[in-house]
Amino acid sequence: MLTNQGQDVLIVVLIFGLTLIVGQKLGWKIISDPPDEMDFYSQTILKRIFGKKILGILNYAFGAMLTVSAVWGLIGLSCTNAVE
Secondary structure (H helix, E strand, O other): OOOHHHHHHHHHHHHHHHHHHHHHHHOOOOHOOOOOOHHHHHHHHHHHOOHHHHHHHHHHHHHHHHHHHHHHHHHHHHHHHHHH
């Protein structure tokens, strides 16, 4: 069973997923085309390996997976709390 702490984690995951989707859609540089100087940043590494076009697809896919997972977890948490 998830506690309020688990709910907080799911909300952060939801925000991160939505940020990836919205940032890619609106063309935020830090998400859709990060600078090559940021060696430590995962988006830069993915852009170097796969290219800018595939990075966009990965941003949408990963953002959707995070969003769906968080919503599913929050629904499950609310259903569990409703039964108790």
